[in-house]
Amino acid sequence: MPSTPAGSTLSTFASIRRLHPYVRSAIPPLAGGLLSALGASLAALAIPHVLQYVVDGPLARGVATHDWTGLAWSVVLVLAFGLAEVGLVALRRNLVMFPGTRVEHAMRMAMFRHLQDLPAAFHDRWPGGQLLSRVMADLGLLRRWLVFGLLQLVLNVCTIAVGVGVLVATAGWLGLVYLAGALPVVVIVFRFSRRYRVISRRSQDQSGDLANTVEESVHGIRVLKAFGRGSDALHSFTGQADTLRRTELHKAGVDARLMAALTLIPELTLGVCLVLGVWLTGTEQMTVGDLVLFFATTAVVGGPVVDLGMSLSMTINARSAVDRYFEVMETAPELTDPERPVALPADSRGHVALRDVAFAYPDAGHPDRAVLRHVDLDLPAGTTTALVGLTGSGKSTLAMLVPRIYDVTGGQVLLDDVDVRDLARHDLRRHVAVAFEDPTLFSASVRDNVLLGVPESGPGAVGEAERDRRMHEALEVAQAGFVHDLPDGVDTRIGEEGLSLSGGQRQRLALARAIAARPRVLVLDDPLSALDVTTEEAVTRRLAQVLHGTTTLVIAHRPSTVALADRVAVLEDGRITAVGAHSELLATSAHYRHVISSLEEDYVSHDHPGSAVTPADEEVSA
Amino acid sequence: MNTPAPRRRPTDAAHDDETRFDRLTSRAVRRRSIGLLRDLLRPHVRLLVWAAVLVSASSAAQVAGPWLVSLAIDVALPALPGDVVPLAAVGGAYLAAAVLAGVAIGTYRRVAARIAQNVLLDLRRRVFRQTQRLSLEFHESYTSGRIISRQTSDLEALRELLDGGLVGVISSLLVMLFTAVGLTVLDPVSGLVLMTGFLPAWFLMRWFRKHSQAAYREQRTWSARLIVKFVETMTGIRAVQAFNREATTEAEYDRIGQAYRDANLRIFGINGRFAPGLLLIGNVTVVVALAVGGWRVLEGTLAVGVLVAVLLYVKRFFAPIQQIAMFYNAFQSAAAALEKVSGLLAEEPTVVEPAEPVDLPAPRGELRLEGVRFAYGDGPVVLPGLDLTIPAGQTVALVGTTGAGKSTIAKLVTRFYDATDGRVLVDGVDIRDIASPVLRRNVVMVTQEAYLFSGSVAENIALGRPDATREEIEAAARAVGAHEFVTRLPEGYDTEVNKRGGRVSAGQRQLLSFARAFLADPTVLVLDEATSSLDLPGERLVQRGLQTLLADRTAIIIAHRLSTVEIADRVLVLEHGQVLEDGSPDELVSHGGRFAALNAAWQDSLV
Known part of the structure; x- marks a missing residue:
């Protein structure tokens, strides 16, 4: 943030x-x-x-x-x-x-739209709880202020101004004394506003953080349970909730001081006015009627002065909410559609090329921390390329550059000779489908989840029968026949609000989803990792048939996945160090052997215990 | 939800979205909700009384003002200019009252905030603890978004009630009561008029309660749905963007948002009749009192002076009515929210803590499953009846296709679920008799989903053992081969892992979660697909680490990759919850059964 x-x-x-x-x-x-x-x-x-x-x-x-x-x-x-x-x-x-x-609804929708537009890099930075508290609690606060607090504030200020005006105009000395009493009130109100603003903001931020902790404690419930860390989690949650409580108490303390002042000062002033007024009346510089009128008028002003405290704090809270809202809204998406998007040629075949690509995460700081450097890679149209490298070598990052989940920080990614940044994102993503390594399923039917990338209307939309056909084909290829045994078959609701599936099942549905989209370019991020050998074999066999003609980039950790590919690219320390056929690379690239071959085992474990990098690697990269 | 539940939905969770109950349920739910509120406020009775005293003192001091003014005019003024003492006395009293009013209201605000914040902290903790206590089965149907909405927007409703004058209303009610008594003593007939005004007010309250209850329930439900949708979309934002789903998701969110807006409008509508309705009753009662009193004055049965007092009383009686209306509204809102929260708190975990826990003084790690049958709720039977003994120190690999029951065995041994029939024993003790801290210390599971919490890498590893030193954490990371990549992170072990481990690859996450298990040093270790995203060199390192780690402890390994199976002492091939083959890897290979075939296929895939 x-x-x-x-x-x-x-x-x-x-x-x-x-x-x-x-x-x-x-x-x-x-x-x-x-x-x-x-x-x-x-x-x-x-x-x-x-x-x-x-x-x-x-x-x-x-x-x-x-x-x-x-x-x-x-x-x-x-x-x-x-x-x-x-x-x-x-x-x-x-x-x-x-x-x-x-207004609340319109602002909520505007924020939702904006958040969907903001790239993954933004969502990496911003914890979910912070966004949630802005879109729910802050906008709710704003709604209440609009329908209640704002009117109250204007009403109070008007009444006070008119009342004080009348007093000064009609009550002579008494009016001036009363006005003098109003001066410290003004000073106090200003000082209050400044201090309250800081605390109000802090409390709203802290409740956002708290919401985030709650979210994590639920999403990570399996880990907490597996290690029996429930009470530790409760302990740290309590600490955090207690911090919020202290902030709230501090806030109430500041508020209390204002309330006390807004009651005390006008009343004290009135006490002075009373003595002065009675003395003035006693010395016949004033009539009893004037005195009664003065106090009757101050009674009218008194209520709004006390209420002013409440409407002020409400206004300042609303202001913090507005700040927090615009903090998100004014974050310009760093990944946008071009002003004049280029259309992909109709005969586009799906040739992907990475030219001198560099990528560093925005908060990486040092340029040495770049994930990818000088990456050149061609994915010829219709072929399947396996991307192989050690875990953490930047394979997933590289794959995410093609559908512009992230943007390159140097060089360019070309689809059929068009820089992907010159295409409208929707157009690009219609042609590029991804199966993520974290298979995300949404709370919807199996059918809707699989057909996620098949548009219902607009370009690329297909009829009901074709949709059905694609779904069944994709499920068959991904060996996801298990869905037919679910209570309602493909109409069974899955995801968080429905049936929970095993990791392997989820992965197969995510794969089916990518296949069903019928893209020109398919990006598969370790798509078979959770499958057992038999299923993997079956998927690989069918997948190889389906992929024919589709440009595919598949991230692979295992030889069995590499088998899908026509050629292999080796990613090492953020650079492509070798490209070639599997057998070829086995012969020429020591790093490739190290990463993909089990025969390397003895070498590593006996000669270099504890080291994942072999001397042979350095030869290659040098 | 229109999902036909294939599994047993744990108790109330499925009804959580209902807004219209039959009378009986509605009452029971409301009683549960009010009961929770009472329970939360009970420890703060003294503070509540103190707050009531303060707020009453403050109003009394403020009310004293006009009286002192009249005293000044009637007593102090005539004494002037000869005697200034009365004026000084009245002036002094006025100043004292001002100070009292100011100090009392300020202190009241502080005390009220203390009550509110203590209650909220208490409730937050209760909900959090309950969330951790409930079984996995519950979490699989309740959704994270709903728990988040219980912890955020539902609690917000309660906070509004507590902040919005729970105590102030007491003094208002007292004022009303005293006024009514005073009026009746002064003039019984007018007292009667006031009582008559009370009757329609009571009916209006009843009408409001009935309608606002349903409306607020609806509002809570839609608010929760809005949160669920938001959390789901933002969690899966990459998939949403990659598949061009923004427009569809937005339309769905818009639909829920509109329903939420409409629910709010309905509440405004009900309120928009209730509050002016009360005001109408008040104003009309004043008119009736004037008419009746005026008639009696003209008849000569009532003094004009008394009528003036009567009218003042009646007017004052209805003065706090808007405040009462606001309070009652906040109360209905909070009660609806507490219905949801108390529903969550009333859930009983399906995995129950033992009443008389048995300790494991010297755990060895022998596992025994006796006639274990298991089905998820009403779903198909996963394990029809399994007998299995794993001697202490043995490493067992479970092999079989999806649905063979491998993960189920893992979940039963770690007591994420309880067996439908039969027993699971650790060192001869039924695991249902072992207190969960003891069980969790001795039996640890590492799953495929390696969730990282926000915080540093070191903190995430330390989850395995919170009191571990930095050296121990690093040793654990070294043992599983995570040390190299961690030291290459910008701040090494102190690097913050971003949301959902954004910067750490899936394989690295698995390494970190392995390091957790290493640190936890349990008697029994269960690995459920814990190495699926590792590259081969990483896997080799983990295996080497495992061989040391598992040398003297019991382990169950579920892995699709047979490379992991190689380190096992014993392999069980499962199908439909039954053991097909049982023996050492070498035995099974030479035996020529299913495992031998799998092994051959795997060997083929290697290069």
């Missing part, structure tokens, strides 16, 4: 103003809601006055004259104000509820 959060240097107002595009259409109803709220407060304020008027006027007169109409009119008047208040309150609620929830 970036060290200086986006927007942290903005003023609260400037930060919140970034919401404008999302709330634009919501402004009229929100303004209407504000007016209704104002009207409702006025009606509410009017009722006691009307009551007083009724009692003093018609009713007092009525006792003498038995004036029934006077009473009736008063009752009607009070009823009218009462109903007006209720009506305006109901109106306010109805006006703000639609825009509030709409």
